[in-house]
Amino acid sequence: MKIMFFSFEVYPLAKxxxxxxxxxxxxxxxxxxxxxxxxxxxxxxxxxxxxxKYNLKVEKILDAFVPSFLSTKQRxxxxxxxxxxxxxxxxxxxxxYYFSDDQIYSSPDSGEQSIFFCSAGLDTxxxxxxKVDIIHSHDWQTALIPVYLKANYRxxxxxxxxxxxxxxxxxxxQGIFNREYLNFAGLPEYLFNIDALEFYGQLNFLKGGxxxxxxxxxxxxxxxxxxxxxEYGEKLQDVLRIRGDSLVGILNGIDYDEYNPATDxxxxxxxxxxxxxxxxxxxTDLQKELNLEENLKKPLLGFIGRxxxxxxxxxxxxxxxxxxxxxxxxxxxxxGDPKYERIFENLSKKYPSKVVAKIMFDVDLAQRIYAxxxxxxxxSKYEPCGLGQMYSLRYGTIPVVRYTGGLAxxxxxxxxxxxxxxxxxxxxxxxxEFLMACSRAIYYFKNEKEHWRRIIxxxxxxxxxxxxxxxxxxxxxxxxxxxxxxxxx
Ligand code: ADP
Numbered sequence: 001m002k003i004m005f006f007s008f009e010v011y012p013l014a015k016x017x018x019x020x021x022x023x024x025x026x027x028x029x030x031x032x033x034x035x036x037x038x039x040x041x042x043x044x045x046x047x048x049x050x051x052x053k054y055n056l057k058v059e060k061i062l063d064a065f066v067p068s069f070l071s072t073k074q075r076x077x078x079x080x081x082x083x084x085x086x087x088x089x090x091x092x093x094x095x096x097y098y099f100s101d102d103q104i105y106s107s108p109d110s111g112e113q114s115i116f117f118c119s120a121g122l123d124t125x126x127x128x129x130x131k132v133d134i135i136h137s138h139d140w141q142t143a144l145i146p147v148y149l150k151a152n153y154r155x156x157x158x159x160x161x162x163x164x165x166x167x168x169x170x171x172x173x174q175g176i177f178n179r180e181y182l183n184f185a186g187l188p189e190y191l192f193n194i195d196a197l198e199f200y201g202q203l204n205f206l207k208g209g210x211x212x213x214x215x216x217x218x219x220x221x222x223x224x225x226x227x228x229x230x231e232y233g234e235k236l237q238d239v240l241r242i243r244g245d246s247l248v249g250i251l252n253g254i255d256y257d258e259y260n261p262a263t264d265x266x267x268x269x270x271x272x273x274x275x276x277x278x279x280x281x282x283x284t285d286l287q288k289e290l291n292l293e294e295n296l297k298k299p300l301l302g303f304i305g306r307x308x309x310x311x312x313x314x315x316x317x318x319x320x321x322x323x324x325x326x327x328x329x330x331x332x333x334x335x336g337d338p339k340y341e342r343i344f345e346n347l348s349k350k351y352p353s354k355v356v357a358k359i360m361f362d363v364d365l366a367q368r369i370y371a372x373x374x375x376x377x378x379x380s381k382y383e384p385c386g387l388g389q390m391y392s393l394r395y396g397t398i399p400v401v402r403y404t405g406g407l408a409x410x411x412x413x414x415x416x417x418x419x420x421x422x423x424x425x426x427x428x429x430x431x432x433e434f435l436m437a438c439s440r441a442i443y444y445f446k447n448e449k450e451h452w453r454r455i456i457x458x459x460x461x462x463x464x465x466x467x468x469x470x471x472x473x474x475x476x477x478x479x480x481x482x483x484x485x486x487x488x489x
Contacts, residue, residue, distance in 0.1 A: 001035045001036070001133040001134055001474075001477055001478075001481070002035070002036045002130075002131070002132040002133050002134070003027075003030060003035055003036065003037045003038075003132060003133065003134040003135075003136060003477065004037075004038055004039070004040060004125065004130070004132045004134070004135050004136065005023055005026075005027060005037065005038070005039040005040070005136050005137075005138070006039075006040050006041075006117075006118070006121050006135065006136070006137040006138065006142040006145055007019065007023040007039065007040075007041050007137070007138045007139075007142060008041065008042060008044075008104060008105075008117070008138075008139070008141040008142065009023060009041070009104060010023045010024050010039055010041050010083070010090065011023070011024030011025070012024065012050060012054065012084060013041065013046075013047045013050045013051070013083075013090065014041070014044045014046050014047050014050070014104055015363070016104055016105065016306075017306060018169065018219075018252065018385065018386070018387045019138060019139060019169045019170075021252075021254070021255075021387055022138075022169070022219070022252050023039065023041075023138060024083065024255075025253070025254070025255040025258070025466060026253075026466060026469075026470060026473065027039060027083070027086075027088045028083075028086055028088060028255070028466075029253070029466040029467065029469075029470035030470055030473065030474070031086075031087075031088065032470070033470055033471065033474060035474070037088055038088065038089040038090070038091065038130075039083075039088065039089070039090045039091070040090075040091040040092075040093065040121045040124060040125075041090060041091075041092060041093070042092070042093050042094075042095075042098070042099045042113075042117050043079060043092035043093060043094035043095075043099055044099050044101075044104050045099065045100060045101060045102050046102060046104065047092060051081055054084040056081045056082065056084060057081060057082070058079050058080065058081040058092075059079065059080055059081075060077060060078070060079050061078050061079065061080045061091075061128070062076075062077060062078035062124065062127055062128070063077065064076065064077050065120075065123065065127070067116060067119035067120040067123050068119055068122070068123050068152075068186070069119055069148075069152055069185065069186025069187070070115065070116065070119055070184065070185065070186055071183060071184050071186065072112075072116070072184070074095055074097050074098065074116060075095065076093050076094065076095050076116070076120035076123070077093075077094045077095070078091055078092065078093055078094070078120075078124050078127075079091070079092040079094060080092070091121075091124055093117055093120045093121060093124065095116065095120075098112065098113045098116050098117070099113070110141075110175070111175065111177040111181045111184075111205075112181070112184060113141075114140070114141045114142070114143075114144065114175060114205060115144060115181065115184060115185040117141065117142070118137075118142060118144040118145050118148060119144075119148065119185070119186075121142075121145070122145065122148055122149075122153070125158075126158055131158065131162070132162060133161070133162060133163065133477070133481060134162070134163055134164075134165060134477045134480065134481070135149070135162055135163070135164045135165070136164075136165040136166075136167065136477075137164065137165070137166055137167070137209065137213075138166075138167045138169060139167070139168070139169050139170065139173065139206075140173055140174050140175035140205045140206040140209065141175065141205075142209075143166060143175065143205045143206050143207075143208050143209030143210075144185065144187070144205055144208055144209070145164060145166075145209075146164040146166055146208070146209055146212040146213035146214075147187065147191065147197070147208040147209070147212045148187070149162070149164050149212070150164075150212045151187055151188055151191060151212075152186070152187065152188075161481075161484060161485055162484070163214045163215070163477070163480035163481045163483070163484040164212070164213045164214050164480070165213060165214065165215050165216075165217060165476060165477065165480055166209040166210065166213035166215075166216050166217075167216075167217045167218065167219070168206070168209075168210070168216065168217070168218040168219075168227075168384070169218075169219055169384055169385075170310075170384050171206070171218075171227050171232070171233070171234045171236065171384070172234060172310060172382070173206070174199075174204050174205065174206035174207070174234065174236070175204065175205030175206055176199065176202050176203065176204050176205075177202060177203050177205070178202055178203065179192050179198075179202065179203055181203055182197075182203065191208070195211070196208070196211060196212075197211075199235075200235075204236075206236070207236060207239060210236065210239055210240065210243055211239065211243070213246075214246070214480040214483055214484055215246050215247075215248065215476050215479060215480040215483075216240075216243055216246055216247045216248070217247070217248045217249070217250050217473070217476055218247070218248075218249050218250075218384060219249070219250065219251065219252050219384045219385035219406060220249050220250075220251045220252070220384060220385045220405050220406030220408075220409045220410075221249035221250075221251065221409055222249065222404070222405050222406065222408045222409050223249055223382075223383070223384045223385065223405035223406060224247055224248065224249025225249070226382070226404070226405060227240050228240050228241045228244065228247075232382055248472075248476055250469050250472045250473060250476070251385060251406060251409055251410070251469055252385040252387065252390075252406070252469065253464055253465050253466030253467070253468070253469045253470070254387065254390045254391060254394060254464050254465070254466070255466065256394075256464075256465050256466075259391055259394050259395075260394075261278070261279070261371060261394070261395050261396070261460075264367065264371070266363075266364050266367040266368070267282055267367060267368060267371045267372075268281070268282060268285055269281040269282050269285075271396075272460075273396075273456075273457060273460045273461070276396065276456065279371065279372070279395070279396055280296055282368065282371050282372040283296060283300055283372045283373070283374070284296065285368075285372065286300070286331075286368050286369070286372035286373075287300065287329065289368075290331055290356045291353075291356070292329045292331075292353065292354070292356065293329070293353065297446075298327065298328060298329050299326070299328045299329070299374045299375055299441075299442050299445045299446065300328070300329045300330075300331070300372065300373045300374050300375070301323070301328055301329065301330045301331070301373060301374070301375045301376075301377055301438075302330075302331050302332075302333075302369045302370070302372075302373035302375070302376050302377065302392075302397065303316065303330075303331075303332045303333070303334065303376070303377045303378075304332075304333045304334060304366050304369055304370070304376075304388055305334050305378075305388055306334060306335070306336045307334040307335060307336030307337050307340035307341055307344075307359075308336045308337055308340075309337070309381060310380060310381055310382060310383075311334075311378075311379075311380050311381075312378070312379030312380045312381050312402060312429070312434070313337075313340045313343075314431075315379045315429070315430075315431045315434045316377060316379055316434075317340070317343045317344065317347070318431040319431050319434055319435045319438065320347050320351075320355065322435055323435070323438060324351055324354060324355075326439070326442050328354070328442060329354050329355075329356075330354065330355045330356070331355075331356045331358065331369060331373070332344050332355075332356070332357050332358065333358045333360070333362065333365055333366055333369055334358075334359070335359055335360060335361055341357075341359045344357035344359070345357050345359065370388075370391045370392050370394075370395045370397055371395045371397070372397075373392070373397045374397065374398065374445055375397065375398050375399075375400055375438070375441050375442070375445065376388065376389065376392035376397045376398065376399045376400070377399075377400050377401075377438070378399055378400070378401040378402070378407060379400075379401065379402045379426075379434045380401070380402050380404060380405070380407060381402070381404075381429060382404055382405055383401075383402075383404055383405040383406055383407045384405050384406060385405065385406030385409075386401075386405065386406045386407050386410070389401055389406075389407055389410055389411055389423070390410060390464045392459075393410070393411075393422055393423070393459040393460070393462050393464065394459075394460065394462075394464060395460075396456040396459055396460045397459075398422070398423050398424070398441055398445075398452075398455055398456065398459055399411050399422075399423040399424075399425075399459075400423065400424045400425060400434075400437050400438050400441050401423065401424075401425045401437075402425060402426055402427070402429065402434070403425045403426065403427050404427075407425070408425075410462065410464065411423040411424075411425055413425060414440075414444070414451070414455050414458075416448075416451055419451070419454050419458075420458065421455070421458060422455060422458040422459040422462050423441075423455070423459065424437045424438075424440050424441045425437055
């Protein structure tokens with residue numbers, strides 16, 4: 001099959017969160033299964049920087065054009081490069097008005113930005129004559145792709161036989177705008193309808209992706225069930241239930257070549273399951289780097305992530321005082337809501353020898369934390385898939401999580417009788433429950449060496465590779481194609 005991905009983030013060209021990792025790695029695995037995959041993304045400023053950093057070849061392939069249907073004079077140029085160390089082609093839609101900021105998501109008008117990209121991206125396929133079987137778009141910024149295909153391009157023979165897949169990486173971000181944006185997009189007025197894009201008097205781009213794509217996927221089986229309920233559905237649960245027979249949860253994988261403690265160049269001492277010495281040396285190194293006591297006996301706890309409500313930071317900040325009673329060390333790496341940045345900075349001032357708050361985005365430090373900590377905390381309120389727990393499992397750092405979404409599909413409570421399980425967790429979103437789960441982890445770390453070794457072994461042996469998930473995507477693509485090609489208009 002010929003497959004084209006549309007995404008705002010692609011690792012390592014532009015990354016804010018897990019979306020980048022998924023779109024940066026899944027294509028490589030689809031290729032290994034024998035399919036042709038390329039990616040279209042915006043030429044964000046940071047992409048230009050990374051092209052230089054990775055010394056990538058880049059060529060202009062389309063001269064400036066005004067994207068179809070749009071009420072604008074803004075023009076798009078298209079460049080082509082490839083993912084570092086791979087032959088996956090990446091098409092870059094360049095426009096300095098919409099993609100001029102260092103931050104990917106800081107555009108003053110993210111609605112226009114998204115529309116501009118979707119329309120220019122589809123034009124790119126047509127202008128290049130790149131007929132594909134599958135168009136796979138990701139998150140609300142690219143959710144209008146299936147809408148354009150089913151509305152404006154409905155009778156266009158170029159897209160005949162092309163199926164659209166839409167993946168929800170996070171239902172919490174939907175792209176909600178007033179109805180005027182339909183005019184800017186050149187989309188038909190009839191879409192402002194409860195069965196299409198209308199959502200409480202406004203337009204909801206994500207809803208468009210859900211309603212108009214041939215198949216919808218999300219990034220873990222548990223999340224795909226949860227989002228059909230009021231608690232997790234973010235007001236779209238009814239639409240998701242209606243599309244229930246087209247909604248599939250496929251767990252993200254991680255790139256085992258890139259995230260391998262035995263070969264990872266971003267950590268100082270490599271290690272594997274049979275010899276964890278390197279892990280412990282990394283730990284004392286990190287303790288030194290963070291000005292913490294260099295002591296292997298002290299549990300070192302880590303948190304990495306966006307500092308937003310979703311990540312359960314209210315619970316984490318609530319229990320930090322209690323955790324300190326266990327004489328642990330704690331490092332937090334993240335940026336986000338200033339409220340949380342302040343709370344954790346204050347906690348690090350309160351416990352200068354025990355708590356370190358790194359309010360920054362630093363993928364290398366993240367890697368040292370995944371490799372060096374003993375315990376990784378992820379008490380998320382909701383978590384579509386979550387990559388942090390996967391990286392930490394792979395590096396033998398034991399996750400303590402809330403069993404929700406992908407966390408429930410990857411972390412399993414340790415059972416000392418059977419010596420099975422790879423972490424600890426809790427279900428009810430309560431600080432006391434989270435504290436209990438942390439206490440269990442700390443207890444095993446401090447008092448049960450044999451069990452702790454076993455938990456590390458189970459963690460590092462958990463299969464989180466892309467191979468299985470890539471095959472599941474292929475099944476979904478085939479089903480979508482079957483539906484499209486059997487359809488009678
Ligand atoms: P989400 O996509 O909701 O942000 P995920 O757990 O799926 O959460 O993915 C987050 C990714 O971003 C992980 O690879 C994590 O290591 C990385 N990350 C988040 N915050 C930072 C940070 N401050 N510095 C470096 N990497 C970060």
